[in-house]
Amino acid sequence: MFRKQFKVKANNQLRSSERKHLIDSFFKHYPQLQDTSLKEIFPKKDNISLLKVETSAGILVDVYLVQKRAVAFKVDNIIFPTIYTLWKWPNLLISFTTHAPVISKLKEGADLMIPGVIFPKGINFSTVYGMFEKGVPASVNTEDNKAPQAVGVTACNSGNMFLNTKGKCLIVYHMLGDRLCTLENLPTVQLPLLQPPDWILNYQNITTVCNESEKSINTTNMINDNSYEQELGTPSNTPIDECNKISEISGITAMDRLLKNCFFSCIKFSKNIQLPILTSTFYKTCVVPFCPEDLSLDIKKSSYKKLSSFLKEMAELGIITLQEKQPGVDEIVDINHTHLLVQSFEGSKLKVEQVKDKQPVIEEALTVTAAVLPIFSDFNLKKGSVLQKSEVRSYIKEYVKLHNLQNENDPKKVKVNVVFGSLFKETDVVTWEELFQKLFTSMGSCFKIxxxxxxxxxxxxxxxxxxxxxxxxxxxxxxxxxxLEIYGINIENFAKECQQNVAASTSINTIKGKKSRQLLVQGNQIVFITSHLQNKYKIPKKYISGTENAPKKKK
Structure with missing residues (x-):
């Protein structure tokens, strides 16, 4: 953003009220700063100047100067600290660590790519860099120096970065040595030599996703002012979108990406997983069906080699809970549907649309009522939201954890707060099962097909x-x-299939008092329709009534 010359539209000294508003805004963006730290960034004795600048692409930016040095800048109502400010507080932003040679590429206008971010061997991305959303401020440092050398915004959320090894990690706005560093013709301050990033001090065997640092830079898509406008204006393709275009699986990295996509698609889109479930059954019946027909999911060709290794990592992340049923046999007893990685997973063409001709799941579900809405509103659920019992359990566990309601002396019991008090009027403590059963009976009933x-x-x-x-x-x-329509069957398509298979005319009628439209087929077609419902639409026989009306076979 500041690599090219920009125009200064205005240069004014902030009044006391404007100064206070700036400091309050800065603290709002970075509440981890103490008053003493804010006073160091914006000393009382020093004036603060506001430069309104326009980049060569026409982007308007507010730059805040103290003693002629830029300490912060604002883009799209987000205040960013400059690298000079970050040198004093290097942990103020998420900091992605890369190799020193990559920095020179960033200075040329490139963005930091996901393969260029380094992390410990055997440790996943999210464990090192935490959870974050797309578009949050972040910085870049090197493996031997935690002092940030670039500032920008995340190009996608942590879930996408965890799932993929391609695509952008950080869109660079400000860089050591750019024109923001040399305002008022001041020389660029030399990079301080700090200790290595904190996480590097805790791990050994540092590795990168790819061996060559240069591969981490998308040199053909270097940032210029036009590309910056595109990043601001329209969302770019996520790394998951790139995964959709794969026609062949080759290599460990691609297999890992396919495995994670299938797993997270299963967790997010399959609402029919009956717990507890054996891990082997879960993989065969829940994960594998989400693999596209033109690809082949083979866990032995992934970096995990074994299903147990992959599921253990998912358990360590808190997405699933594993329990040993017997020596050498594990089962999944809980799924955390509220986990950020699950919620931030955007899905792809590897999801439900690829799972064809599977038997529909017809199950009892629950709906959020006014009585339990205060509990589920914490998770942005509304009255009438449909949940499985397993999902209700996950949300309640998360609610108890958030509000610190688990009994300290007996973890099998839960303290009754004001919200739970509307359900339990004469007790202060209940067991987990009592809590679950009370919630189940306080919610509405429905069927989900x-x-x-x-x-x-x-x-x-x-x-x-x-x-x-x-x-x-x-x-x-x-x-x-x-x-038919109650079961999600397209009645128009079904009518055409009847016409083609039994050469009979059909009509679709709306009948008063009926929940869905009625299909009329000429002749007694009970045998064909029953067979068609069972074979193509996978409707279980117990959900088809009237099969006894089929023509009797002649003896």
Missing amino acids: QNSQTEVVQKGKLDPIVLSVAIRTGNKKVTLVDN
């Missing part, structure tokens, strides 16, 4: 697909099919 492409929710009793035979004028028989 989920197939590979749709999810249908119906309150109350689930009606079966009803097949009946009626007599029309001229003693002609017709087959009537009710409730």
